[in-house]
Amino acid sequence: MSHSTVSIIAQCKAAGLRRTKALELLIDTLLASPRPMTLAELSEHDNLNTQCDRATVFRLLQRLTDKGIVRRLGLHERAAYFTLLLTGRHQDFLICTDCGKIEAINAQCPVHALEKEIAQKSGFTGLYHELEFFGTCPKCSV
Template sequence: MSSPCSRHPHPHRLIQQPLTELTEKLRSKSRKITAPRQAILEVLRRHQHPITNKEIHAALGTADCDLATVYRNLHTLEDMGMVRRFDFGDGVARFELLEEGDDGHHHHLVCTGCSAVVEVDGCFPTELEQALARRHGFTRVTHKLEFFGLCPKCAPAAPASV
């Protein structure tokens, strides 16, 4: 359901820095290395697709902590640039752990049937984004872009059109 596409690997999502390296980053910014934080980072490390606060909380297992703590820590990690927040338009925030030096800017292809997620490499409208910024005098322009569709498994019985 959420296995990466084998023919078109997305390496930036598969390799992950070890936990110690992550906690070291916490230490370097004088944030405390607590049990909930380590557990949350461990969960994030194991997931290559955006994951919700609730899913993180559920995946903590024995290292359980309060849901509010999960929310607070994801804010902290986001502020520190260690995770990136994604919005699939369903009113639930999702997060991905970032590699060192990666700003995490990429997009997803989400199945509207089963919620399967494909990581999309590359970013398209960069030139158009700059033209847009210039035209309207905007600065620091970025964008949010996500794709939605039906995955092969969820394709309708009588396939209509592409």
Template structure:
């Protein structure tokens, strides 16, 4: 366990464990429901507050769907997506196209980088065909 994970409170540990166990991304609502029947029950506002703190610690990443819904995953799960702006279908990329890139130190202007996100938006084939049909 890394030092940053050792410093987590019980709620943050529960959220991180749920994300680790999921194997995919989860919304705050899904996390809230997944913890509702166990020993780590917490209100929805508490879930979102702790997710924000985990993100600020660089332990989880957050990406937003075209609907505005936020999806959370541990930063170790370096996945990026193609997302349809019409139906919202999301397809994970096999690898990170920018993984080897580095932001030059002088361009960071004092920022400590925690994680990155990369999203591509477009139209899936089904939506493209539907929109082309009269």
């Protein structure tokens, strides 16, 4: 188990989640993925498909999302994508409203300065944001 996995498991325990083999495998799978994954991709992944069923993966994702450990992305009428919220790593996304494709934005986030200003002026602590842009991808535009 990697240092990152141990850290996230500790975060899960602090949030009141029970440490299970399925939880560990789900976190390992999300950590290893270079992009957000759907429920189908996760439940069919080699790490998980022999250890737990789709319903277990779904329940874990819901709990992790509710506790702010996992971020749910996508359009409500399409398959949701899931990615870990990692301390020190911020990622914004582009989401196609036609096909549902999701890709990371490879540009500096313009909202960080605004976030700091809002925190200073409002007194809020632990302020964060999640940014998603919606539009039509090049493949769907033709």
